[in-house]
Amino acid sequence: MGVIGVFGRRTRELPEAVPHGGLAAEADGVRVLRGRRAVLDGASVGVRAGEVLALVGPNGAGKSTLLAALAGDLAPAAGSVRIGGRAAGEWSAPELALRRAVLPQTAELSFPFPVAEVVRMGRAPWAGTVREAEDAAAVAEAMAATEVAGFAARPFSALSGGERARVALARVLAQRTGLLLLDEPTAALDLRHQELVLRICRERAAAGDAVVVVLHDLGLAAAYADRVGVVHGGTVAAAGPPAEVFGAELLGRVYRQPVEVFPHPRTGVPLVVPDRRTTGADIPSKHPA
Incomplete structure (x- = not known):
């Protein structure tokens, strides 16, 4: 890793790119408690460079908690998390910000910053480094990609929920880290923007x-993930390519809703639809909520 020294600042290590297929982050046997309840209990998953990993599962399964653990934002009670080949707790907050960017479920700001300034906040971790010179290009590229450049001067507080979601994503993209952790980035979006x-x-x-x-x-x-991790009962119940993981039996049990899984007639991508011939009330849950 390259080491930089900045006058008046703590020396930081600049990250090196993880080789394609290499582990960018990994959770191993992670246990996270909320009070006395184990939200995660033995959850394990690896995140590799060059892939999209989707975490799916019912409400309350622990998806967001697992994402926060993978980001190094949440210290597990047991198990381990590694980012960039090192235990997450060994990185300082500024060093983590050079290695991963996190999009939370909600984006709130107390002051009416213009959209362009909100996106530029994503460049803060690189201040004082050689990559500070990329700031203008990174912000412009992120705003163009998320289609928010047209209202760059508008205050963030005046935006709709979907517009805010895209601006928040632009901030994450402008950060230009090798690990992106996005929590429900499509929740507030219409079909086109999803x-x-x-x-x-x-x-x-x-x-x-x-x-x-x-x-x-x-x-x-x-349609879009290379691998999916099905989070259920505090652990990753199954992980792998969608075509292998998305089976009617597993999904029906996890969601307690009967489903049918069909290959798309043109692409072969699994299509999951509710089996409305029954309600799912009688489907047992292997891991009760």
């Missing part, structure tokens, strides 16, 4: 980044 966000994820993976995205839409996960 597709836009997942295409961006695929583009970042093709450029060598590792992308983890929490999704509720199984169709989007099947």
